[in-house]
Amino acid sequence: xxxxTVHEWGSVGVHNGSGPGPEKTFARSQANALFLAARSHPLxxxxxxxxxxxxxxxMWAQQVVGVIAAPGSSLEILPKIDATANENxxxxxxxxxxxxxxxxxxxxxxxxxxxxxxxxxxxxxxxxRLFADRLLxxxxxxxxxxYLTQEENLAALRGRLDVIRQFTHNAVRPDRLACRFDTLMxxxxxxxxxxxxxLMLRRHARVLETQRRLDELRxxxxxxxxxxxxxxxxxxxRIDRTNRRWETLYGLAKLxxxxxxxxxxxxxxxxxxxxxxxxxxxxxEAYVAALARRAVRGSDLTVHSQGGLRYCLMExxxxxxxRFQTTPDILIKRDGQAVMVIDTKWKxxxxxxxxxxxxxxxxxxxxxxxYARLYQCRDVMLLYPHHAGLGVEALxxxxxxMEGDERLRIASVDxxxxxxAVVQRxxxxxxxxxxxxxxxx
Numbered sequence: 001x002x003x004x005t006v007h008e009w010g011s012v013g014v015h016n017g018s019g020p021g022p023e024k025t026f027a028r029s030q031a032n033a034l035f036l037a038a039r040s041h042p043l044x045x046x047x048x049x050x051x052x053x054x055x056x057x058x059m060w061a062q063q064v065v066g067v068i069a070a071p072g073s074s075l076e077i078l079p080k081i082d083a084t085a086n087e088n089x090x091x092x093x094x095x096x097x098x099x100x101x102x103x104x105x106x107x108x109x110x111x112x113x114x115x116x117x118x119x120x121x122x123x124x125x126x127x128x129r130l131f132a133d134r135l136l137x138x139x140x141x142x143x144x145x146x147y148l149t150q151e152e153n154l155a156a157l158r159g160r161l162d163v164i165r166q167f168t169h170n171a172v173r174p175d176r177l178a179c180r181f182d183t184l185m186x187x188x189x190x191x192x193x194x195x196x197x198x199l200m201l202r203r204h205a206r207v208l209e210t211q212r213r214l215d216e217l218r219x220x221x222x223x224x225x226x227x228x229x230x231x232x233x234x235x236x237x238r239i240d241r242t243n244r245r246w247e248t249l250y251g252l253a254k255l256x257x258x259x260x261x262x263x264x265x266x267x268x269x270x271x272x273x274x275x276x277x278x279x280x281x282x283x284x285e286a287y288v289a290a291l292a293r294r295a296v297r298g299s300d301l302t303v304h305s306q307g308g309l310r311y312c313l314m315e316x317x318x319x320x321x322x323r324f325q326t327t328p329d330i331l332i333k334r335d336g337q338a339v340m341v342i343d344t345k346w347k348x349x350x351x352x353x354x355x356x357x358x359x360x361x362x363x364x365x366x367x368x369x370x371y372a373r374l375y376q377c378r379d380v381m382l383l384y385p386h387h388a389g390l391g392v393e394a395l396x397x398x399x400x401x402m403e404g405d406e407r408l409r410i411a412s413v414d415x416x417x418x419x420x421a422v423v424q425r426x427x428x429x430x431x432x433x434x435x436x437x438x439x440x441x
Contacts, residue, residue, distance in 0.1 A: 001206070002030055002073045003122065005089055008065065008080040008280065011058040026073055031059055033070035041068075043277050051277065063346065065096060066277040067124040069204070076122045079280055081415055082387045095415065097126060100278070102419065103286035104255065107248045124276055125210070128201050131252045132213040135194060139220040143186040144243040154179045189236035190246060191224045196232055197253040204274045229257055284346040285329045288383065288426070291419060292330060292342075295426035301339070304331040308338070310374045328371055332430060338375040340430070342383055343368060349384040349395065349412060358397065360410060372406040379407060381429070386414035394425065 004012050004024055013025035026034070031054070039048030043064060052068070052075075053060040061077045068075045078092045079099075101108040108130060121129070151162065153170060159181025166178040198221065202214040227233070239247050256274070289305035296303060308331055311322035332340035343364070350359035360382065368380040386394055395412040413425050 002026060003076070003206075004074075005076045005078060005122070006059075006061050007078050007092075008061055008063055010080070011055070011060045012075070014054075014057055014059055026059065026075075030070065030073035034059070034068050034073060034075055037068050037070045037275050041275055041277060043279060063280050064277050065123075065280055065283070066275070067122055068275050068277065069124070074122070074124075076124075077277075078123075081385060087416075093121075093123060093126075096123065098419065099283060099287045099415075102290045103283055104251065105290070106251050106255070121207070124204075124274065125207055127252065127255070127276070128205050129207065129210045129213075131197065131201065131249065131256070132205075132210050132217065134252075135198070135249055136213050136217055138246060138249065139217060141245075143191060143220060144188060144246065145184045145186050146188045147182040148185045148187060149180060150183050151178070151180050153177065185223065186221075187224050189233040190238075190243060190250065191221065192227045193232055193234070193237060193253050193257070194249065195221045195224045196227055196229055197256055199226070200229065200274070201256065232257065234258070281344070281346045284385065285344040288342070288344050288413070288422075289330050291423050292332075292426050292430070294423045295430055296332070300334050301430065302333050304333060305329065307331050308341075308375060312370060312374065326371065326374060328375070331375070338377045340379045340381065341368070341371040341375055341377050342381045343371070344383050346385065348387055348389070349410070350389070358395075358410060365408065368408050369401060369406075372401065372404075372408075378405060379409065381409040381411060383429075384410075384412045386412035386416075396429075 004026065006012050013022060014028055014031045015022060015025050016028045035048060035052055035054055038044055038051040039046075041048070041051060044051050050062050051064050053062065059075070061075075065077050065079045068077070078089060079096055081087075081092065081095065097108070100106065151165070152158075153173070153176040155175065155177070157177050158179045160179070162178040162180045170176050170178050198214055198217050202211065205211045205214055237250065239250060255276075286305065289303055293303045306327055306329070308326055308328045310326055312324040312326060313322070315321050315323060328341045329344050330342040331338050332342065345364065348359070364382060368382060371377065372380045384395070390412055394414060395410065397410045399408045399410075401407060409429075411429055413422055413429075415422060
């Protein structure tokens with residue numbers, strides 16, 4: 001099994017020999033399998049070149065992070081938050097785990113996940129181990145149970161008699177009673193999801209200790225039905241006060257088994273590996289939105305991600321339909337009215353004094369002008385990750401729009417210091433003194 005790690009926009013070598021090649025390279029057959037996995041992923045375009053690019057002797061990663069797995073090989077892609085920061089892979093991996101925790105609401109906590117990230121475990125290994133450890137701990141505390149209806153032929157009446165079945169199936173067996181009764185059992189929709197996840201992860205876990213824990217979980221889950229991933233009863237799962245402590249585990253199971261926005265993908269039928277990928281643009285947006293909610297806590301502002309959905313144009317004539325729907329990354333509202341639109345951009349922004357546009361794309365500016373008009377919002381912002389090239393101080397620049405009182409702000413947020421610093425920075429960017437929210441109200 002060959003496992004390599006690369007960063008966004010980075011590359012690893014590919015050799016064409018049949019035997020072992022140079023260190024930190026894939027054989028051509030392994031590379032082809034990884035390219036095939038990339039092309040079949042829901043995040044991929046038709047050729048998969050937005051995930052991996054084949055340059056014959058090199059394999060280049062694009063703007064996604066996570067793990068791509070194939071028979072005999074796997075590639076871990078880590079974010080390039082700041083290329084000049086000179087951080088090791090363990091630190092970057094720990095930060096990625098934190099971003100996933102916040103963005104997806106997994107409630108993993110800092111301790112165990114970050115400790116594992118610094119032990120040269122891959123992102124996939126970390127998440128599988130966290131799932132196994134937490135599920136084993138909860139199973140030892142006791143499985144959630146529910147009353148399920150059972151039907152059996154018994155010598156003595158239990159529950160109530162099924163008259164129809166008694167006088168049809170048991171017509172020639174008067175010594176047997178067709179009983180129907182309720183039994184408190186662990187075979188619930190939630191635990192069926194848990195068991196399916198355990199069986200799937202056992203095939204792909206690489207660390208021996210993780211494999212041992214997944215094997216141990218088969219005993220407390222022995223009474224739970226085996227259900228194929230394609231037939232799992234997701235709609236029947238209910239998280240309430242009786243099983244609230246299983247909420248994090250359910251979130252992790254969805255991460256492994258379902259194809260939601262985080263785009264997990266696996267070939268359970270072929271058993272060829274599990275691929276877990278995240279588009280960094282989407283992850284950065286969700287991370288900022290989650291921490292922005294903390295930043296405005298206690299104020300009269302609310303944060304809405306992927307909302308708005310207003311249209312730019314209307315067809316002329318009777319019955320004309322709306323066209324060109326917009327989906328701003330983040331809307332800041334007060335009393336239902338948008339007071340700020342934030343568009344997050346996972347790319348480097350410049351501070352070259354010779355570049356009066358600061359490297360901002362003209363199409364991004366046009367997009368923000370459209371948002372200001374459509375949402376009748378005075379303040380719009382383009383928010384970028386901070387990097388050393390911007391200097392010590394975070395970037396913050398403002399532009400007034402021609403023929404109106406709207407303004408565009410361009411700002412950066414430093415992800416390296418951690419969640420608390422990001423929340424503080426967002427609180428500063430959303431303060432009334434800087435945004436002019438109360439003056440515009």
